[in-house]
Amino acid sequence: MPSKAKGYLALVLHAHLPFIRHPEHEDFLEEDWFFEAMCETYIPMLDIYERLTAEGTDFRVTMSITPPLCNMMADDLLRERFRRYYSLRLELAEKEIVRTRNTNFYEAAKMYETKFRRIRELYEDYYHGNILEGFRKFQDMGKLEIITCGATHGFLPLELRREAVHAQIKLAADDYRRHFGRGPRGIWLAECAYNPGDDAFLKAQGIRYFFLETHGIIYGSPRPRYGVYAPVYCPSGVAAFGRDMESAQQVWSAETGYPGDHRYREFYRDLGYDLEYDYIKPYLHQDGVRRNIGMKYCKITGKVGLDEKAAYNPAEAREMAASHAGNFMFNRQRQIEHLNGFLGRKPVVVSMYDAELYGHWWYEGTDFLEFLFKKLHHDQKTVKMITPSEYLALHPDNQVVQPSMSSWGDKGYNEVWLNGTNDWMYRHLHKMVERMVELANKFPAAEGTLLRALNQCAREVVLGMSSDWAFLMTVGTAKNYSTKRFVAHTNRFNGLYEQITGNRLEEDFLKDSEWRDNIFPGINYRVFSTAEAEKAMRG
């Protein structure tokens, strides 16, 4: 079905959080990262898809849901804790519409009450406590393409062993099958970090495409004929799509990006600090310390002090989001018309963002997306939304280029994950992987307790491989937590390794580790064996 459009827009959202789950604590602060993203991004996105579908508005989105995130969404303990999280907020929101009646904050209070009520409805009635059901539904309709990511968002260019790369990809593909009932067609390489040759492992799992930062394509060899406006095939045959910087800048830029508009919600004024202590205390963590609770009544207002912020007006903010969506669409139309003329081929503009930008970081970002979907569908014919799979089906004729090593991190390569704050990790990480490979090669068919211990070793290794720990050390935030997580997984692995090689397995230690780090219930340690990696590489 050749379309009259002059080109395509592929919107790609990367949803990821590190695996944070602490059954050993009744109440754990860092788990809130997940609950906040659920309330502000993941569930609101599903809400949009529900509405668009009901209205008959067609749309296309590509979204990664990383394996750690999938495992958290499907985890019984976190599901129960998430219920507690949104229920408390709904209870507070209900009290707030009474308290704020006849004040400037009433509209904002009403907004939260509606929002949390809807979250409950979607979470419980639509998706039965597992929002993966929702994402799967829209994938099956062909509107959403869910892609995977390395098993624990591992930073592949800094792995020494091919077995580690294979394990990250294979575990991810298996986990994807478990949740979505078919294999993944595409993958988001963590941090878009690409090491030439790693695409062979993608191919082995039937993955057809991945994404690169602009210079991954531009610096590829030979020169890419269409720049980032057409995918290229790696020598392995896996396609690589390059990021369009113009549309990225339009949203992200610190100076001119949309999220800074003064009508949008102010992040730093939060009810957790603003309300009377006794009143807000039941909604804080058990320690009773004031923290953000995610409900905010003020708008950015302008360059004024935090105590001079004006009341948030949801209707006015929504209008602004609509206007920004119109601006974004206008710019894509002009861009695509121009590229079409210049290239002599329908360009595909790949707009890649962190999913949590929309809703969590930029509160009205989800409204912006909803307006953008509607406008693109109803108001114009120049730009057609597309998924990478659809694009490759329509345009299988692409140049073969070996992309360059690259990442979307600061300065474009590996420095964010390899610098003075975190380089000490790699000695231990690599040793852990090497020992894991040794175990997998040594025990081709373990059973019973040994099998459990080896599988747990594999869980600890992959959790240690999360690029999040190195990232948090570089940024200097949550450094304490990320350091302790890396050390904890390394120690648990080394403990198990010594017990296995010393033939003195301790059931209590194993049980405790299994209870804490339960990611990938169906993991098979043999994924780390050299034979498996070699087989994958041969294709």
Added chain:
Amino acid sequence: MTSSGKIKKGGSGPGDEHKSLPEAYGVTEAALLPRDPNWMFIYWEITENSRANIRRVHGEDVFSKARQVIRVYEVPAAADGDTPGKFFDIPVMLEAKSWYINVQDGGRTYCCEVGLVLADGSFLGIVKTNTVNLPGGRVSDFTDEKWMAVTEDFDKLLQLSGVEYIGKGSGEVAKSLAQRWEMLRSVFSRASSWGVSSMASPAPQRPGQKKDFWLVADCELILYGATEPDAFVTVSGRKANLNPDGTFSMRFALPDGAMALPVKAVSKDESGSRAIDIKVTRATNTDAK
């Protein structure tokens, strides 16, 4: 008490997260990692055993007399056939155990060997790394016939593709990502669930835009105590979680005014109970300057 700071004390069980990592693994080995077109990172371990072997052959004082170096080899491309590769030495202390290596040319293959340059100028390699292919960091010189574009067109294409954003553009994103985590931190780190920072008070915010001499101050309240480890303790009617040794602590915001903190403990068999009532009053006066 929150979960905050609840790490099992003592013992070497699996909950012992702060147990430090091994200082060495008892193997002489080295690894090389790519950072960007001009930088690599090397780490190494040289065991006492390896050192002793070298001393045996080359003399007891070999380590103090020889120059300790990282020899960086440029591995010749397959196309260059048997051309011997170039190399250069970086003086280091073997005890450094890791180093960042700067090279002039991206897009090439490197490997390193940590070793000694002996008095006679010969090189004694101790441990060799893997090889690393560094990215070129620039537009390729190769074009393929089928997909060739005229040169001016390619330059324009580079502009359209946002070539001026390379590095900068990604930096922008990283900055935004950092801001995102910064926010999360501002939300959570005031009492991070693990250790140190849970005891650190939130840093008072310096008011923005004010040029005059300034002062901000605030305070919070920490309540602590101890009882039998299996007792049931409440503070203001809320259950306090006890450490294995029976100690407990809770942290409260402390607004102006009076605050009552009744502490009750009941023994496990409910035969004994004790109560301590603590009343705290805070009054803050700020001079009117």
